[in-house]
Amino acid sequence: MKELLLNLRSPFLTFQLEDHYFLFDGGRAVLLEVTSIIYDIANSLPLYQVQSGDHFEFPTHQLLQKYTEEELNTAFQELHSFNQNGLLKYKGRIYEVYNQVYSLPEDQAAPSALWLNISHDCNMRCTYCYAEGGEYHHTKGMMSVETAKTCIDYWFEHANRSSERYDVTFFGGEPLLNQEVLFFAVDYINRLMKQIGGKYSIRLQQTELY
Numbered sequence: 435m436k437e438l439l440l441n442l443r444s445p446f447l448t449f450q451l452e453d454h455y456f457l458f459d460g461g462r463a464v465l466l467e468v469t470s471i472i473y474d475i476a477n478s479l480p481l482y483q484v485q486s487g488d489h490f491e492f493p494t495h496q497l498l499q500k501y502t503e504e505e506l507n508t509a510f511q512e513l514h515s516f517n518q519n520g521l522l523k524y525k526g527r528i529y530e531v532y533n534q535v536y537s538l539p540e541d542q543a544a545p546s547a548l549w550l551n552i553s554h555d556c557n558m559r560c561t562y563c564y565a566e567g568g569e570y571h572h573t574k575g576m577m578s579v580e581t582a583k584t585c586i587d588y589w590f591e592h593a594n595r596s597s598e599r600y601d602v603t604f605f606g607g608e609p610l611l612n613q614e615v616l617f618f619a620v621d622y623i624n625r626l627m628k629q630i631g632g633k634y635s636i637r638l639q640q641t642e643l644y
Contacts, residue, residue, distance in 0.1 A: 440479075440517045443525040448476050448571055461524040471501055471509040477572070479522075546597035548589045552577040552615045553607035568607025576612045582619050590626050600627070600634035 444461025455473035457466045468476070474497060497506055517523055554575040556568030568574075593600065602623060609616055627634055 440514065440522065442479065442517075442522050444522040446476065446479075446522055448473055457521075459522055461522065462520065462527045464521075466521070469509070471505060472513055474500065475506075475509060475513060546594045546599075547601040547603070548586070549603045549605055550577065550582060550585060550609075550615075550619060551605045551607070552582065552609050552619070553612040555611055556606060556608040557611065558608065565607065577615050579615055579618050582615045583622065586619060586622055586626070590623075595630065598633075600632055602634055 444459050446460050447458045449456050449458075450473065455468050455470050457468050457473065457476050458464070459466065478497065501509075513521075554569055554572070556563070556565070559567035602619075604616055604619070606612075623634065626632075
């Protein structure tokens with residue numbers, strides 16, 4: 435099978451509605467209807483593991499159990515062409531569009547709120563959940579301390595210093611399943627707030643208190 439590499443930078447979601455398959459490119463906020471084979475290939479990609487500029491090789495073993503090599507080669511070529519033309523290629527293109535449409539004065543544009551999705555898992559796993567039990571139609575996973583620190587540092591560096599109060603939300607899945615990162619983040623944000631004399635509030639889902 436011919437080897438093709440994708441330049442992956444954008445988070446994405448997939449979903450199915452009856453016999454129709456869709457791929458949402460989070461980097462550009464573009465929703466595409468795709469074929470079932472492209473849908474299955476997309477579901478084999480590592481949603482939040484890719485880093486800017488990374489290339490990913492397809493895990494073809496499982497896909498070959500459902501499709502022929504010829505079908506996969508054709509689909510890979512199509513997806514590779516889509517990728518070269520922008521699909522899943524841009525990490526934050528949507529923010530450029532947003533800033534053009536909703537431009538704000540510089541003193542109002544800085545964020546005062548931080549949302550951290552620290553757990554792609556949930557102990558409840560309700561069948562009606564929009565996040566499909568916290569997995570968001572992909573695989574279980576937990577945010578690492580390193581990733582949490584990177585997010586917090588970026589937020590703190592760009593936060594609006596004129597805010598009277600900052601808002602921090604721990605989200606999931608069930609964030610309390612990732613207590614290591616939760617406790618680290620609270621302690622780290624406390625130390626950062628002391629530097630500027632700031633106050634902040636926390637919002638948290640609480641189904642796993644013990």
